[in-house]
Amino acid sequence: MSKQITFTLNGNDLTVNIKEHLTLLELLRENLGLKGTKEGCGSGECGACTVIVNGQAVNACLFLAVEAHGKKITTIEGLAWPDGTLHPIQKSFVENGGIQCGFCSPGMLMSAKALLDENPNPTDEEIKHGLAGNICRCTGYVQILDSVKAVRDSD
Amino acid sequence: MKDLNIVGKSIPKLDAVNKATGRAEYIQDMEVPGMLFGKILYSRHAHAKIVNINISKAKELPGVKLILTGKEVPGKMRMGFYKDNPPLKSDKVRSFRDEVAAVAATSPEIADKAAKLIDVTYDPLPGVFDPKQAMKKDAPLIHEEHKTNVLRLPWKLHYGNVDAAEKEAAFVAEESFSTTWVTHCCLGTSGAIAEFDHADNLTVWSNTQIPSLAQKDFINALKAMGLKNKKARVIKPCIGGGFGSKLDTYAYEHIAILLAYHAKKPVKILFDRQEEFCATSTRQPAIIGIKQGCDKNGKLVFRDISMILDNGAYTSWGATTPSVMMMPITSLYRVPNVRYSAKCVYTNNTYAQAMRGYGNPQATFAIESNMDMLAGAAGIDPLEFRRINMNQPGDITPQKFSITSCGLKECIDHVVEKLNWHGPKEKGVGVGIASLIHVGGGARIYKSDGCGTMIKVDDYGKIDVFTGATDMGQGADNVIAQIVAQELGVFVEDINVIHSDTDICPWDVGAHASRTTFVAGNSALGAAKKIKQHILKHASELLDVVTENIILQDRVAFAENDSEKKIDIGKILRKAHFSANGNMLMADYFYDPDNENMDKEFKGNLSMAYSFGAHGVRVRVDEHTGKVEILDYVAAHDVGRAINPLLLKGQVYGGVMMGLGYALTEEVILKNGNFMNPNFRDYKILTAKDSVPVQAPIVETIDEQGPYGAKGIGEPGCVPTAPAVANAIYDAVGVRIKDLPITPEKVLAGIMNMTDVVKPEV
Numbered sequence: 009m010s011k012q013i014t015f016t017l018n019g020n021d022l023t024v025n026i027k028e029h030l031t032l033l034e035l036l037r038e039n040l041g042l043k044g045t046k047e048g049c050g051s052g053e054c055g056a057c058t059v060i061v062n063g064q065a066v067n068a069c070l071f072l073a074v075e076a077h078g079k080k081i082t083t084i085e086g087l088a089w090p091d092g093t094l095h096p097i098q099k100s101f102v103e104n105g106g107i108q109c110g111f112c113s114p115g116m117l118m119s120a121k122a123l124l125d126e127n128p129n130p131t132d133e134e135i136k137h138g139l140a141g142n143i144c145r146c147t148g149y150v151q152i153l154d155s156v157k158a159v160r161d162s163d
Numbered sequence: 164m165k166d167l168n169i170v171g172k173s174i175p176k177l178d179a180v181n182k183a184t185g186r187a188e189y190i191q192d193m194e195v196p197g198m199l200f201g202k203i204l205y206s207r208h209a210h211a212k213i214v215n216i217n218i219s220k221a222k223e224l225p226g227v228k229l230i231l232t233g234k235e236v237p238g239k240m241r242m243g244f245y246k247d248n249p250p251l252k253s254d255k256v257r258s259f260r261d262e263v264a265a266v267a268a269t270s271p272e273i274a275d276k277a278a279k280l281i282d283v284t285y286d287p288l289p290g291v292f293d294p295k296q297a298m299k300k301d302a303p304l305i306h307e308e309h310k311t312n313v314l315r316l317p318w319k320l321h322y323g324n325v326d327a328a329e330k331e332a333a334f335v336a337e338e339s340f341s342t343t344w345v346t347h348c349c350l351g352t353s354g355a356i357a358e359f360d361h362a363d364n365l366t367v368w369s370n371t372q373i374p375s376l377a378q379k380d381f382i383n384a385l386k387a388m389g390l391k392n393k394k395a396r397v398i399k400p401c402i403g404g405g406f407g408s409k410l411d412t413y414a415y416e417h418i419a420i421l422l423a424y425h426a427k428k429p430v431k432i433l434f435d436r437q438e439e440f441c442a443t444s445t446r447q448p449a450i451i452g453i454k455q456g457c458d459k460n461g462k463l464v465f466r467d468i469s470m471i472l473d474n475g476a477y478t479s480w481g482a483t484t485p486s487v488m489m490m491p492i493t494s495l496y497r498v499p500n501v502r503y504s505a506k507c508v509y510t511n512n513t514y515a516q517a518m519r520g521y522g523n524p525q526a527t528f529a530i531e532s533n534m535d536m537l538a539g540a541a542g543i544d545p546l547e548f549r550r551i552n553m554n555q556p557g558d559i560t561p562q563k564f565s566i567t568s569c570g571l572k573e574c575i576d577h578v579v580e581k582l583n584w585h586g587p588k589e590k591g592v593g594v595g596i597a598s599l600i601h602v603g604g605g606a607r608i609y610k611s612d613g614c615g616t617m618i619k620v621d622d623y624g625k626i627d628v629f630t631g632a633t634d635m636g637q638g639a640d641n642v643i644a645q646i647v648a649q650e651l652g653v654f655v656e657d658i659n660v661i662h663s664d665t666d667i668c669p670w671d672v673g674a675h676a677s678r679t680t681f682v683a684g685n686s687a688l689g690a691a692k693k694i695k696q697h698i699l700k701h702a703s704e705l706l707d708v709v710t711e712n713i714i715l716q717d718r719v720a721f722a723e724n725d726s727e728k729k730i731d732i733g734k735i736l737r738k739a740h741f742s743a744n745g746n747m748l749m750a751d752y753f754y755d756p757d758n759e760n761m762d763k764e765f766k767g768n769l770s771m772a773y774s775f776g777a778h779g780v781r782v783r784v785d786e787h788t789g790k791v792e793i794l795d796y797v798a799a800h801d802v803g804r805a806i807n808p809l810l811l812k813g814q815v816y817g818g819v820m821m822g823l824g825y826a827l828t829e830e831v832i833l834k835n836g837n838f839m840n841p842n843f844r845d846y847k848i849l850t851a852k853d854s855v856p857v858q859a860p861i862v863e864t865i866d867e868q869g870p871y872g873a874k875g876i877g878e879p880g881c882v883p884t885a886p887a888v889a890n891a892i893y894d895a896v897g898v899r900i901k902d903l904p905i906t907p908e909k910v911l912a913g914i915m916n917m918t919d920v921v922k923p924e925v
Contacts, residue, residue, distance in 0.1 A: 042185075043188070043191075043192035044184070044185015044186070045185070046189070046191065046350075046403075048351070048352075049842065049843055050435060051436065051842065053436075053842060053843035083185070084185035085184070088184055094180065094184070098180075098184065102176070102183050103175050105173075105175070105176070105813045107176060107179045108404075108636035108638070108813055109349070109350065109351065109402060109404040109405075109636025110178070110181075110182030110187050110401065110403070111189060111351040111403030111404060112350045114185050135851075136851045136852050136854060139850075139851040140851050140852040141850075142850075143348075143350065143843060143848060143850060144851075145347070145350055145404050145817075145848065146350075146404060146636050147816060147817050147820075148817045148818070148819055148821070148854065148857065149820065149849075149851045149854040150813075150816040150854065150857055151813055153851065
């Protein structure tokens, strides 16, 4: 069964016809060609596919695309400013060594953004909690946490 | 050495912006026009004869283009250094991960569905899952033609006289340890795309750590397929983590090649997470017996180690990890008499491969746990015991390793100071230490330990560096760019490092043995020095200053003693190019270190330099639950020189966390060969919630042979972690854990069984 949905993706309104069983991750990667969002496990355990739906970080691999109807979705491709300037969170990850192989990075960055949008002054423990759903095998999390703390502590 | 303005600076990873914006392209993201999707069908038994494979139903499924079984695989197409592993099995299966058939179809979903429709009839055989059982005479044979389950590998050495030394020893400690299977858990799963051109030349896109050796494997595969004198090109997309997992070629790559050849279409195979767990190779598990002795002053007099390694059903690099285990066994601390033997035994379990440390974490777990036991027997403080025995610059070890730079003492000092080792401890809190030695100046495992670099410079001072090295996230590109920029007096942003294509890049043995900074770094430095000579020669003519007095810095060449005499490097290049008999600056350099292959007795200076380190940890053990909490962690490493402290610390932090997983939580649970926890819910890798306070002091010993003095650091961070934690637990509650991982259950059982264990003084 096919269904038409309308939603806002990275600031642009979009209407698409999709199969009802499609996940948001499949819609983004396969139908729309936005390959920045990664699939690390396909079962909601690693967080590599994290995107922001109406302000909340969600695993796109577990989120049915039809549920996106009427919602605002931000992916890694929409994180930088439209002129290409890096979002402060991206800049901080780049400068503080929060990125190694980079496969977890899009999801990690989106989780960090959702966390800081909701709570601009999280405690160290709250940051750890906010990123607990995103697995990283390279960094040992130290420089990822440093990156988020640096954004929190700026201004 | 003159002031360094680029080497030694924490310059962000060159590809970090691409990765932070979702632009980086991994194998997951790649498509080749017209490509089909491959899917592998795995065995349903640990050990069984294949009676029949019926593909008729699968073949009828619309969209299915090709189905291959073991019968279509040429007999000579074999993988692994022991050549015991065909990409598809035809006669029998020897483990659950055995590949029995493969499908190529127009979509991943169809391929998946078709694979499920393949009907395989098996005749189950008795399996053997314990290497000790597999060594028995009546054990089922895994490879009948091999006649025995014990591999014919030469892992045996004896230096000095261990038996005589044991008789003389004042104190002896003996124990058995074991380590289990753990797996790399790269966030980017494995995958490959294979494509043939009109003349049957092959291109493979694969996230490999060994492009040059993979190319050789694929050429051999082509030969086995009857395609002689054909070319194989290996292109690496961005790699989603390596850690050793990509040091061999796998069945999925060879199957993609076979499917692409027979289907006459490009074929992509991409693992899902369960496949990544079940069908890639683990770290080698080991059963370790160790005995060490010292004299009355605490000096080590002998070390005697024997191991049994569960090889699994096939042979990849896991079976060669004893060659690296020999390094800590013979050379961690000064020990004059050493004996070591290891048996690798076929079982119906999964087979092992390289994983960060390549045997060193297993060996060091036994050595350093037993060091504490021996210190206890001798009544010497564990810290003092290590100081008595630590390696020193200028040492030649029994295996003939030549220790040049060695900062082990300074590393131990850092641990003592930064961990507040002698500070007060409450009940249930303990501290532990463990040291490490690792190759830090290449490792001559293969016939060549070399790496090539080519540099071309354009008319504006932009520099393309073509390297054989592989960046899989660890930062090789930065190391190379920073070295070249430093040498040529330009900025890092002027450097473009190209490392992705065997058609373009020179040869390199691979991203293993923590060798890239040292070997690829020296190679890049050699090529940069040649370019520098060209630039200096032209600058000398233009400035009328002798080359010795010209400095290259910040894109400018200037006279050392007369800053008025200066010229932009770009201008020099243009003048060199656009003049009569013009000259475009290019250079190449192949660096193969002067290290030695080990001889028949396993002696020889394997590496040009050795990396040292010491880890210290403070833990709190809950005596009611057995839960271990890491309160503080210090990982001090002698790295020669930190080319980039930010990225270097990233390697240490990542290594420590991987090591803590190895110590405390990670375990592939195999039940009669069947992988019981192939997902991130049940295979417990640590998350941000589990992150611990880690300090990573850097000791710079400026190694004479290293590029700007640098040594390798990729693997060491995860080597001494488990024994440091085990020693701290003993210090806290008096329980000696001998089997990894150190689960709360084991600690609690230890606490409850402690009636005959003497509690340490707290």
